[in-house]
Amino acid sequence: MLEISNEAIGQLAELLSQGGSDSAIRIAVMGGGNDSPGLGLIVDEAQDSDISIQKEAIPFIIDRSLIEYCQTITIRFTTGSGGTCGGSSGSGFLITPGKPINF
Numbered sequence: 001m002l003e004i005s006n007e008a009i010g011q012l013a014e015l016l017s018q019g020g021s022d023s024a025i026r027i028a029v030m031g032g033g034n035d036s037p038g039l040g041l042i043v044d045e046a047q048d049s050d051i052s053i054q055k056e057a058i059p060f061i062i063d064r065s066l067i068e069y070c071q072t073i074t075i076r077f078t079t080g081s082g083g084t085c086g087g088s089s090g091s092g093f094l095i096t097p098g099k100p101i102n103f
Helices: 006-016 064-070
Strands: 002-004 024-030 038-044 050-055 058-063 073-078 092-097
Touching: 002 006, 002 050, 006 024, 006 038, 006 058, 006 073, 024 064, 038 092, 050 064, 058 064
Parallel strands: 002 073, 024 058
Antiparallel strands: 024 038, 050 058, 073 092
């Protein structure tokens, strides 16, 4: 259902520290327009339509219909010398759905 690399866990713990005590990492559809939509991460609070998943003491929330559609979601943290969407350093999260998002 949700697979997360060890490198991503460390980075996500830092991201989560920016939110309040009821905050979790939301996996959500982002983008669109001229680009195909993809998955992104934001600090948020759970809604009624979400499911909650705990990984390595980090709470994640995902809309129930999104995880049912994707079936699996893999999160990795990559480091490099440019070429990814994580910024000029080339570092960032790579979020891969089990099924391509085309809605």
